[in-house]
Amino acid sequence: MITAPHSKSAIVTAPEILLTDRRAVRVLLVDDEEAIRMSLSTFLTRSGYEVETAASAAQALEMLDGGRYSLMLSDIRMPGMTGVELVPRALASNPDLAIVMLTAVNDAPTATEALSRGAMGYLTKPVELPDLHESILKALHRREMLLQQREIDHVIREEVTMRTAEIEREKSALRDLTIQVAESLVIAMEAKNPYMRGRSIRIGEMSAAIADEMQLDVDTVEAVRLAARLMDVGKIGIREEILNKPGPLTADEYAHVKEHVEMGVNILAPMKHLGAVLDYVRDHHEHFDGTGYPRQCSGSQISIGGRILAAADAYDALVTGRSYQEPLDANHTLDYLGERVGTLIDPEVFEALGDVVRRKRSLTFITAIPN
Numbered sequence: 001m002i003t004a005p006h007s008k009s010a011i012v013t014a015p016e017i018l019l020t021d022r023r024a025v026r027v028l029l030v031d032d033e034e035a036i037r038m039s040l041s042t043f044l045t046r047s048g049y050e051v052e053t054a055a056s057a058a059q060a061l062e063m064l065d066g067g068r069y070s071l072m073l074s075d076i077r078m079p080g081m082t083g084v085e086l087v088p089r090a091l092a093s094n095p096d097l098a099i100v101m102l103t104a105v106n107d108a109p110t111a112t113e114a115l116s117r118g119a120m121g122y123l124t125k126p127v128e129l130p131d132l133h134e135s136i137l138k139a140l141h142r143r144e145m146l147l148q149q150r151e152i153d154h155v156i157r158e159e160v161t162m163r164t165a166e167i168e169r170e171k172s173a174l175r176d177l178t179i180q181v182a183e184s185l186v187i188a189m190e191a192k193n194p195y196m197r198g199r200s201i202r203i204g205e206m207s208a209a210i211a212d213e214m215q216l217d218v219d220t221v222e223a224v225r226l227a228a229r230l231m232d233v234g235k236i237g238i239r240e241e242i243l244n245k246p247g248p249l250t251a252d253e254y255a256h257v258k259e260h261v262e263m264g265v266n267i268l269a270p271m272k273h274l275g276a277v278l279d280y281v282r283d284h285h286e287h288f289d290g291t292g293y294p295r296q297c298s299g300s301q302i303s304i305g306g307r308i309l310a311a312a313d314a315y316d317a318l319v320t321g322r323s324y325q326e327p328l329d330a331n332h333t334l335d336y337l338g339e340r341v342g343t344l345i346d347p348e349v350f351e352a353l354g355d356v357v358r359r360k361r362s363l364t365f366i367t368a369i370p371n
Contacts, residue, residue: 025140026067029053030060030074030086031102040073043129044136057081057089064093071140076103076110084110087117098143100135102127175273179226182233182268199316204228206312206356207305213352216304220276224305227280231309234264258293261285280305284313289343299346307346311337311353314344330357 027049031037037053044051052069054060057078064072072090076083083101090097100121101114111122120139123132186200208225216224235243238260242253249257265282268274283297283306290298292310302310314337321327328336334354341350 025070026050026052027136028060028063028069028072030055030057030072030078030083032056032075032078036075040132043132044073047133057083057086060086061089061093064090064097068094069097070143071098071100071136073100073102073136076101076114077105084114084117087114087119091118096143096147098139100132100139171273175271178271179230179274182271183229185236186230186232199320200229200232202320203231203309203312203316206315206353207308209356209360210308210312210349210352211305213356214304214308214348220304223276224280224308226274227277227284227305228309228312230268230277231264231281231284231313232260233267233281234260234262236267237263258285261294276303276305279303280309282306284309286310287344288341288346291343302346307349311345311349314340315353315357333357 025048027044029037029040029044029051030053031040032055034055037055041051041053052063054063057074058081060072060074063069074083074086074090083103087099087101090099099119100123101111101119102123102125103110104125106124114122120142121135123135183200204225207228208221211221211224235257238257242249242256245253261282261284265278268278268281271278280303282294283303286292286295286297286302286306287310288299288302288307290296315333318328318333318336319330334357337345337350337353341347345353
């Protein structure tokens with residue numbers, strides 16, 4: 001028995017405590033006094049623990065870096081690095097480590113600091129071995145609870161992630177379905193007029209090509225393409241005899257047709273996931289000089305998608321023709337639209353439109369050359 005009541009290393013022995021059916025737990029015992037290390041090591045080993053010892057905080061850190069421990073039992077006052085300083089560094093090396101501190105001085109501020117840095121227990125020497133054993137069991141139990149909570153949190157996060165992904169897939173499928181329904185309505189309307197068939201697809205591809213030529217980001221290019229596919233959905237609310245009228249419209253008829261923009265926005269508005277697409281649909285009949293509709297915006301007040309759609313729409317109408325208007329070839333169409341740059345069309349958009357058309361014509365010419 002060690003009996004040094006006035007030494008920081010004093011320990012009061014107690015009857016042997018044996019653990020039954022206890023899984024081996026690795027314990028790192030850190031103390032600069034060899035007698036303490038030997039006494040506590042013997043006690044802990046006979047209590048069922050796998051024990052390794054370190055004579056300093058620096059040695060303890062080396063051992064923690066080289067292996068995993070369940071618990072560290074550490075003195076506070078040691079030469080060099082103190083036990084209090086060791087605590088956060090030990091936890092940085094082994095976050096799952098349970099730590100119990102031992103000290104010969106009953107110093108409340110030191111105890112508070114050790115506990116605030118991550119220690120789970122604090123005992124004052126001389127320590128009764130049953131008290132030490134109880135403190136170790138409490139620390140290990142707390143460690144086990146933390147590990148279990150961490151595992152539960154991990155399982156919950158995985159479940160939430162999986163469920164969130166499933167919900168996003170369902171939402172994405174619903175979004176795709178609503179867009180397909182709107183596109184189907186547009187295609188059904190186009191099918192009734194030979195001059196309109198395939199219009200939304202053509203304008204969609206042309207608009208996307210212009211946006212890409214302007215080096216807009218991928219998301220914007222795709223938003224422009226989708227807006228072109230949906231921009232005529234509001235024509236569902238326009239009387240069919242006006243939509244398919246073979247000649248020019250009267251002022252009243254034209255006013256009625258212009259309502260299709262607001263109708264389309266109202267139809268698409270519940271699809272909040274469309275984001276900028278709604279702005280592009282709303283702006284596709286705005287003119288660069290502010291004479292368009294429905295808001296009479298001008299210049300940069302018009303969304304970039306709206307400016308692109310206005311140009312692509314005008315180009316398609318001219319090259320496709322109408323019952324009262326012969327179609328123009330690409331060159332004459334560009335000449336016609338060139339005269340309206342700054343009024344109908346954004347100059348930058350028109351430049352990109354011209355580049356797209358000329359490149360397309362060049363590729364068509366090359367493809368047509370016989371081998």
